[in-house]
Amino acid sequence: MLVGELTASPAPTILLPPMLEETVQILANDRDSDLYFRLVVRAPRVAPLVQPGQFAHVRVLPMKATLLRRPFSIFQVAGDTFSILYKAVGQGTEVLSRMPPGEELSVIGPLGRGFTVPQPGAETPLLVAGGYGMAAMYLLAQRSPQRGIVFVGGRRRVDILCEDEFRALGWQVRVATEDGSHGEMGLVTQPLLAELRRGTDGKKLFACGPTPMLKAVGKIADEFQLPAELSMDEHMCCGVGVCLTCVIPVKAGDGWEYQRTCTEGPVFDSRQVAWEVEK
Amino acid sequence: MLVGELTASPAPTILLPPMLEETVQILANDRDSDLYFRLVVRAPRVAPLVQPGQFAHVRVLPMKATLLRRPFSIFQVAGDTFSILYKAVGQGTEVLSRMPPGEELSVIGPLGRGFTVPQPGAETPLLVAGGYGMAAMYLLAQRSPQRGIVFVGGRRRVDILCEDEFRALGWQVRVATEDGSHGEMGLVTQPLLAELRRGTDGKKLFACGPTPMLKAVGKIADEFQLPAELSMDEHMCCGVGVCLTCVIPVKAGDGWEYQRTCTEGPVFDSRQVAWEVEK
Amino acid sequence: MNLSVQIGRLTLQNPVMVASGTFGYGIEYAQLLDLNQLGAVTVKGIRLHPVRGNATPRTAEVTSGMLNAIGLQGPGVDGFIRKYWPFLKALKVPTLINVWGTTVEEYAEVARRFDALGDVGALELNVSCPNIKEGGAQFGTDVKLLSQVVTACRQATTLPLITKLSPNVVSIAPYAKAAEDAGSDALSIMNSYPAMAIDIETRRPKLANITGGLTGPCIKPIAIKLVWEAAKAVKIPIIGMGGIQTAADAIEFILAGATAVAVGTANFYEPQTALQVIAGIREFLVRNGIADVRKIVGCLLAGER
Amino acid sequence: MNLSVQIGRLTLQNPVMVASGTFGYGIEYAQLLDLNQLGAVTVKGIRLHPVRGNATPRTAEVTSGMLNAIGLQGPGVDGFIRKYWPFLKALKVPTLINVWGTTVEEYAEVARRFDALGDVGALELNVSCPNIKEGGAQFGTDVKLLSQVVTACRQATTLPLITKLSPNVVSIAPYAKAAEDAGSDALSIMNSYPAMAIDIETRRPKLANITGGLTGPCIKPIAIKLVWEAAKAVKIPIIGMGGIQTAADAIEFILAGATAVAVGTANFYEPQTALQVIAGIREFLVRNGIADVRKIVGCLLAGER
């Protein structure tokens, strides 16, 4: 949607993806494993607009002295509902995990620039996901007409989410856990490297997970000269591009500039990320 | 209880009534009429200590950005429970009114200096109550071996609480409402004046309600030269005497001083209250 | 019912604007609310040249508020005019340009550039940003420098000038007076308050910049007091801000002496806030039988119990 | 595990005390917690003569905090000694006397009286109360007056002297330094911040005094910053306070540079707070394998990413 359409201006120059604010009702909010939960909401206006890799900015209304929204990747979309897969890590997610069906949340979404969905005949997608990063990866796998391989990693067995669901989509799944309790023992980049050593032709990487993992995937993409799209995880206030909180260093011209993960991202071409800029 | 007992000090000089902090469970929290609710809590440690006119300082835990406790007169005591009769007027009482049985509150109590319970053969008690002031009056009526008359007043019929319960205790009840929807039309001081004009011998006034009502009762006590005990309503922070928020002007020597309603009160001898001090 | 107010020669259709740095350049929120309903849009602080801003993390959440140390990232005057001005110019409501610089001359130069642009609603001189080493708060905590900045800008433009004061002073009255005397048409009160938070597990400050500015509902009682004090000291209108979430908050500022108000941090968690505040002010006036919002500006009843 | 810390020549068994004006004279809380577990008890501000205090309403609740304008009601030195000292003297933990006056001489006279009393733990000079017309903050926002007060008290007593600084200054460093140079053994940071709230229905200020002091969790980020800044400026220990509710809050102050902390407003809603904070600090040290709380004082890792 062109923002210019909203005004009488003859000079609309900035393209913004469609977004809106919606009060949504919780349909389900169940524990998946350990500290992970799946939240399903009825969001007839937001749900149809979602692209893989986009996120919803959620206001957990019962929090009173904690005001900001929390960003979550959109995990699944079905009819007029969408769901998120979240880990209870702090105040917001803990309060969220105790909210029963029927209660309401305020959502702004869908937000951000998502992944490029692989088109038929394009590169074979290799998805790399750590922890709750599997959420964004799932929607990408589901929407991708091209099947590929998902590499999922985590600390322990409980951090491996929706493995069966990836298989049900017809994707291969390679699992690694740091404690070896499930799949290969070690980091998720190990099975990825093994796969790439077998050949890199026509492959493309997509990754979502903790920043060290993204950095490792970026380095691997560099080494093997493969395209890679990384979904970056930064703290966000507004989620819509006004506050300039969520920036990462991105190459620009001869140097670099700060770009917003909520607007120019969260998905960035790995070649653009200026990892070397020290904070 | 002598605080001195708590220390090795040989010079304990200040008497403080027993109080404690207790986490209590909500047993019932039902609407009485209109905006009035009755809350029953299991408070095995606080309940046995309560004297009529004392209050509980209640922390409504789900309030997050609103931190202070709320004071409520203790309405009824039964076994290891006590109840309060409260009106939902603002943030705290509204949140409280939505708390279901089973949830917990933190209570400090019983606090303050209560009413002098009429002893057999002493003056006939005339209780004057407005709105939620009926709560404190009920416990006094129940604990008083001497029966008397309760004058209850309010804006409308819904502001007249526990009328039947006063009657069940064997007390006479005279009702006045400002809109005439129940009992006499007008202020509660009208039936009181009518009663006093019939004779004042051996009568003593006890009052709890809005400040203008207390002031009127104080004036009537003065005119008829009757003893009166008034339960004063002031905003409170600590409830235990440390913050000096809740003070009212009280006569002292030739002049007056600020005394704490939470500690020297809430019940004051009406002759002591320095109404004439302008704020 | 009149909601319109006057800031210098600028007329606002209602007294509720959005605060600089919390609303980008307007366009970002265009899909979420009707910008043409606002009193005005104030854009993020602009200096002459593009600014990269501070390292991250740039914000931290604190009790009933947040810290930020963005470091005034921005596209500079030219970048702004190219990227955002066509959109803003087409709005029916005025745009306020939040201006800063590292020298008095830079403030004046930016003022001149916007004067030449035409159609700008007003300039808001940010002499109170706590998050940059040069410029910003240094001008706002020194009465002489403050006078110089305002005087220089006054000479550079005929646009309405609003001086955005720092809360971080012993008494705000002399600063308010100095801005008025130097030709400011209005004051904005307040900017964020210098503050800090520490992550006890990593033992690091939560902000890369170590310190940042505190905003949100937690600062409202400080802001109300500053507006009240400044209103007693000057005759020019005041734009009150700091923690506004509801119409009641806005009315508190207006009673304290603010002619208009701005919604800041609340935009981040509830983009509809400004519109809700406008509706709520209207309701309050109706309920109290007041036909004009200007009738309640500064109408605090104090000392007359 | 060592929790004890040193404030001048005074040893505290642990670094957690209660803040002046939020704990009365100790005795009021004696039934609700074991006072002998505290680092110290600080009593409500005392001047030479009894003080009636301000008119009511004296407090108002605000978002994540409160305003107060008590006006330092108190029994004066003699009244305090007669009514409260026998109880306090018998405690195993030191009592800190919060002292104020309307003249430099009065501060010194009160100091002399408490010096003569014996057994007092320390004097905390309150030069920062925002709620009285004479005295209080006027001494805390003028470096020269501050020096005079501290110097006069230093001459009047050999008791440890703690200067309680005002937050309401452009930079706290010169005040911290002035107090240190004049012989203060420690600093308390911070007192309440000047603020205000209005009841929009009655259009009156919520406090009879119009303005009051803001305290509670809402001010913590401001207090942390002031402690950090002061700690860089002086060598004497700092007692940090402002919004402490949890051990994490207290540890934030300690990392910023506080040797001890005080719990204030939180006492009102949760009298056990100070004891919970002590337990939590102990737990934090155990969890991090630190044997002595003094090892983390000022250990903020800043600028070394």
Ligand SMILES: Cc1cc2nc3c(=O)[nH]c(=O)nc-3n(C[C@H](O)[C@H](O)[C@H](O)COP(=O)(O)OP(=O)(O)OC[C@H]3O[C@@H](n4cnc5c(N)ncnc54)[C@H](O)[C@@H]3O)c2cc1C
């Ligand atoms: C684009 C994007 C997509 C995300 N998708 C998911 C997802 O699908 N599932 C999921 O479980 N989590 C996801 N996260 C992380 C999620 O936003 C945080 O876990 C959550 O905000 C933590 O909130 P809290 O109140 O529980 O934690 P607290 O630590 O109490 O939060 C304090 C502040 O820090 C911010 N914060 C804390 N951790 C993170 C983090 N990792 N990333 C960003 N902000 C953070 C919070 O938003 C809040 O402002 C995503 C983050 C981003 C940026």
Ligand SMILES: Cc1cc2nc3c(=O)[nH]c(=O)nc-3n(C[C@H](O)[C@H](O)[C@H](O)COP(=O)(O)OP(=O)(O)OC[C@H]3O[C@@H](n4cnc5c(N)ncnc54)[C@H](O)[C@@H]3O)c2cc1C
């Ligand atoms: C000794 C005493 C006994 C009381 N007994 C009862 C009772 O039995 N039943 C009952 O319904 N109410 C009683 N009250 C009043 C009750 O405390 C208030 O209605 C309640 O605190 C309102 O809280 P809120 O959060 O709903 O209102 P808000 O207006 O949101 O409260 C804001 C602040 O003002 C204070 N406050 C507001 N109204 C009053 C008031 N009338 N008195 C004191 N503080 C107030 C609150 O405690 C809080 O600190 C009593 C008050 C006192 C002092």
Ligand SMILES: Cc1cc2nc3c(=O)[nH]c(=O)nc-3n(C[C@H](O)[C@H](O)[C@H](O)COP(=O)(O)O)c2cc1C
């Ligand atoms: C993230 C952020 C960025 C800000 N940037 C600016 C700015 O560029 N210029 C300015 O004058 N004020 C800036 N401010 C201050 C706000 O305009 C406003 O004065 C302050 O946030 C107080 O209002 P609030 O509590 O409603 O947010 C910024 C505030 C925030 C939170």
Ligand SMILES: Cc1cc2nc3c(=O)[nH]c(=O)nc-3n(C[C@H](O)[C@H](O)[C@H](O)COP(=O)(O)O)c2cc1C
């Ligand atoms: C009701 C009240 C009364 C206070 N009285 C005094 C006082 O007498 N002397 C003083 O130095 N500080 C006084 N203070 C300030 C506190 O000691 C403390 O510095 C401040 O409250 C900040 O801490 P907090 O946010 O934990 O409350 C008072 C604070 C409150 C809330």
Ligand code: FES
């Ligand atoms: S979160 Fe505000 S700009 Fe990205």
Ligand code: FES
């Ligand atoms: S409420 Fe604190 S002294 Fe009475």
